[in-house]
Amino acid sequence: WMCDAAHMRRPHMWDFARLNFMYTVMSKRKLKWFVESGLVDGWDDPRFPTVQGVRRRGMTIEALRAFILSQGSSKNATLMAWDKIWTVNKRVIDPVAPRYSAIDAARCVRVSVRNAGIDAGSFEARSIPKHKKNPDVGIKAVTFAPRLLVEEDDARAAAVGEIVTLMDWGNMRVVSCSWLDGAKSEDAQSASAEAASSMELEFLPENRDFKKTKKWTWVADLGSELVPVKLLKYDHLVTKAKIEDDEPIESILNPASKVETLCVADVNVKLIQKGEIVQLERRGYYICDAVHLRDSSPNTTALSSDKVLTLIEIPDGREKS
DSSP states (O other), X not given: OHHHHTXXXXXXXXXXXXXXXXXXXXXXXXXXXXXXXXXXXXXXXXXXXXXXHHXXXXXXXXXHHHHHHHHOXXXXXXXXXXXXXXXXXXXXXXXXXXXXXXXXXXXXXXXXXXXXSSOTTXXXXXXXXXXXXXXXXXXXXXXEOSEEEEEHHHHHTOOTTOEEEETTTEEEEEEEETTTTTOOHHHHTTSOGGGOOEEEEEEOTTOOOOSXXXXXXXXXXXXXXXXXXXXXXXXXXXXXXXXXXXXXXXXXXXXXXXXXXXXXXXXXXXXXXXXXXXXXXXXXXXXXXXXXXXOOOTTSOSOOOSOEEEEEEEOOSSSOO
């Protein structure tokens, strides 16, 4: 009546339900309890369903907007898995995220390379595209050396005589290994972690058949020149997919919702800035959360660097996230 009397346009009101996500606390009152209890970093914690939280975990504005527009407005309450929104995000970041390599500092194997074409104790820098499918991303200088670090899981799965591919380098034959010399790869699984100390490979420059070989990531063993990188992987704060309104949060808390892994990477990662999204080869996508000076104490880590990068894993939609 008021609109007609004032000769105003009648507004149209659209009601829509809240979009709920599985394994996610949506109540602001309950989220506040997490913050006040010190169980999270704050309202921008990567495990929170806040805009600040998902942005800190690597969600782009473009993907967030595209996902919301694709859902439309609905009057029915919806319980959705996170994989859909993270799949949209992956399509945005994959074409532009530069690629780097990082090796688990606690689970790595030292490798010596025969026929590397590089003198012992020296190294060689070669220009490699940061993204093989998108040259506009730029170029990085990768250090090649006759001594490398590789993932222990990769080394343990290899047999003497097997041909493997070191990414951005080429095919290599496993010549010997400290724990399976002459043994089959199945026998390596029973070897102790302490025995996984070294391996010798032979570079095969004429072998260009990469289709059926195992792919390994690696970094040159440059000692103190390697950059310590802390990887953070987050899981759901709760263990129940659908949370009832009267359900006590304390009974469904996930005690292992945050996992830290210390890795080492080559010097290229020193150029990464806070908020930048990258891909670590064979590990996944990450967003830089912090760059800060290391503790200079010799007891912090055996690695020496002037910076520590803290990278948060970005879910890609292929697993629970």
